[in-house]
Amino acid sequence: MREEEEKKIALVTGAGRGIGKAIALLLSEEGHHVICVSRSEESCGSTASEIQLNGGSSEALAIDVSDASAVESACSELLETHGLIDILVNNAGITRDNLLFRMGQADWDEVMNTNLKGCFSFIKHLARPMTRKRWGRIINIASVIGLTGNAGQANYAAAKAGIIGLSKSLAKEFAARNVTVNVVAPGFIETDMTNILSEDQKTGIIGVIPMKRMGKALDIANMTAFLASQKSDYITGQVFTVDGGMVM
Ligand code: NDP
Secondary structure, eight states: OOOTTSOOEEEEETTTSHHHHHHHHHHHHTTOEEEEEESSHHHHHHHHHHHHHTTOOEEEEEOOTTOHHHHHHHHHHHHHHHSOOSEEEEOOOOOOOOOGGGOOHHHHHHHIIIIIIHHHHHHHHHHHHHHHHTOEEEEEEOOTHHHHOOTTOHHHHHHHHHHHHHHHHHHHHHGGGTEEEEEEEEOSBOSHHHHTSOHHHHHHHHHTOTTSSOBOHHHHHHHHHHHHSGGGTTOOSOEEEESTTSOO
């Protein structure tokens, strides 16, 4: 059995861009092998290559996290290769914003299936070996919107609030096996997801952030890396907002 000090195997979904990419790069800097998951081969492949160019160890896995059977077969192949995944970061997420009366069924389903079902599927197939080893870290990326709600984001807020309920329940199920489950809830972070906002929208958002700026992907990666480390040994079932003081 591997010692805790040895290099760990981490899997990060949505690692092709933005927050997930920053998390993948930082976990690699901390010495872990990182499996970079995203929808497109090009995107997860470029993060995996960047890690290797920096001297780290990584692999790319292009998969749609909303496809439960694809996730199941990918996870069983990964477990055959690696034995277990020690650190799982469920970060892949999308928005399909609209006011309720204009929100189509597909907008609801796509967001729930990607943001919430995707988390469930990876945990379902990767957590058992963690519980057997009696060590594991599961970090799910939600959003402050899952705590506060937001007009035009009923689907997204419901999925992110769902992630919090899922995480707290699993934290209770896995605690005795020394597998922790925590949530990071970012505020507004500069990534492709928020680049689509107009300058007026960004100014409005910055107006309600006490620190008067948007966050960086690295701000979320730093909290995630802490929760993935030995330093967070006695922390489980918690939600950590990283939002410049927006939600207190
Ligand atoms: P980006 O849009 O920049 O990147 C999203 C990543 O998720 C991409 O790598 C994308 O893959 C991947 N992804 C999306 N859908 C799927 C899918 N079905 N299967 C596999 N991979 C998928 O997002 P951010 O970095 O901004 O956000 C990351 C997470 O943080 C999300 O869960 C988001 O909800 C959350 N968050 C972000 C905030 C922000 O302000 N940016 C605020 C609060 C929460 P590909 O590259 O192949 O397209």
